[in-house]
Amino acid sequence: MKNHVFRPLMVVLGLIGLVLIFRLFYVPKDFSSHENGYMYGWYRTGNIEEWKAFKVKYQGAEYCKDCHADKLESISQSPHMIIQCENCHGPAFEHPSDPEKLPIDRSRGQCLRCHAKLAYPSSGRASIRGIDPEQHNAGTECVSCHNPHKPSLEGLK
Amino acid sequence: MKRREFLKKAAIGVAGITLPLAALEIVNPRKMFAGKDDGAKVRWVFLVDTYKCVGCGLCVKACKNENEIPYDANVTRTWVERYVFTKDGKFHADTPKGARDGFITSKIDLGQGKYEDIKSEDIQKAFFVPKLCNQCENPPCVQVCPVGATYQTPDGVVLVDRSWCIGCGYCIMGCPYGVRFFHPKYHTAEKCNFCYHRITKGLKTACVQACPFGARQIGNMKDPKDPVTKIIMTERVGILKEEYGTKPQVFYIGLDREVK
Numbered sequence: 001m002k003n004h005v006f007r008p009l010m011v012v013l014g015l016i017g018l019v020l021i022f023r024l025f026y027v028p029k030d031f032s033s034h035e036n037g038y039m040y041g042w043y044r045t046g047n048i049e050e051w052k053a054f055k056v057k058y059q060g061a062e063y064c065k066d067c068h069a070d071k072l073e074s075i076s077q078s079p080h081m082i083i084q085c086e087n088c089h090g091p092a093f094e095h096p097s098d099p100e101k102l103p104i105d106r107s108r109g110q111c112l113r114c115h116a117k118l119a120y121p122s123s124g125r126a127s128i129r130g131i132d133p134e135q136h137n138a139g140t141e142c143v144s145c146h147n148p149h150k151p152s153l154e155g156l157k
Numbered sequence: 158m159k160r161r162e163f164l165k166k167a168a169i170g171v172a173g174i175t176l177p178l179a180a181l182e183i184v185n186p187r188k189m190f191a192g193k194d195d196g197a198k199v200r201w202v203f204l205v206d207t208y209k210c211v212g213c214g215l216c217v218k219a220c221k222n223e224n225e226i227p228y229d230a231n232v233t234r235t236w237v238e239r240y241v242f243t244k245d246g247k248f249h250a251d252t253p254k255g256a257r258d259g260f261i262t263s264k265i266d267l268g269q270g271k272y273e274d275i276k277s278e279d280i281q282k283a284f285f286v287p288k289l290c291n292q293c294e295n296p297p298c299v300q301v302c303p304v305g306a307t308y309q310t311p312d313g314v315v316l317v318d319r320s321w322c323i324g325c326g327y328c329i330m331g332c333p334y335g336v337r338f339f340h341p342k343y344h345t346a347e348k349c350n351f352c353y354h355r356i357t358k359g360l361k362t363a364c365v366q367a368c369p370f371g372a373r374q375i376g377n378m379k380d381p382k383d384p385v386t387k388i389i390m391t392e393r394v395g396i397l398k399e400e401y402g403t404k405p406q407v408f409y410i411g412l413d414r415e416v417k
Contacts, residue, residue: 040300051350051354055354056223087219113258122284123284
């Protein structure tokens, strides 16, 4: 073979070899084709464990019950029992150690999520007692009159 | 043999020996064509009951907090859409901020600060539809990933490997449901993963737990006793964009033809 063909060919082959050697060291050992085949299961196994180790923030009402059983008991008498504590009190994380205090969402917007009246047929929203936010004491925080743990009108402050 | 020729051949020989055989193994054909393992014990599926959804958006709030999606960035792993059909035959849909703050007004958000008020007497039907990743059986987002940074776990959830994603955005374009976006902090592809860190610990997803009305449920399709599996197998449920052949695994009760 003539030199002017052979030389560049060797360079190209050499480069391919270098890329392959680099790849051998760069690609993690657990990166390969898995259960779901090459098309959908071509990944680094360690990433599944990384996602499993992601931090849980919302602990659920059962977690709150251990210390705040009285609060849970009082709210369970009301239609608001279906609402998770953390929806208003914020994610518990490691409370009471971290954070020591949870920030409570007492905003008007939080109540209006359900109680802004929307008469939507074929949606559960229509059957929730609601108000027109522009007419009903606009600008006032709902919690200054209503008690979210005892929302019936007898519970008015 | 001439000296020049000897040196040349020796160089080629040495190069050939140095290159380990393993470096040539880009793919293992046997693994490559391995079929799907049907012996899996878990296949996560989701069930949404649109009749129960009231559009409070507490699911979106919980999801953003749980999964560390910047709260004020206009991206979210799950969102709630509002559909309002009026008597003049038109339909209106919106999802302001992905319904992070719920729907607190009858005005439809048209975008760019414009709103359209719809009088309640003009409404023929109206409802809310929560959306999230469908964890497709044939996920197009995974097929198009050039680096293997997104993949389907053996239990059916599609995950994104943040350390491996190069941010090319093919998957974001490839998803017919528009569930993917760039994470504002990590600049990698981001999507709902059914709260993989929670479901693998026996917890419900953050959105399922936060929903006061039971509109969202998660279940294991491989467990015939699972209440969600029972509903999917025995009741009338719909899926989104069936014609794409992606086999979505989020099932809906009360779907309407305009919901896509």
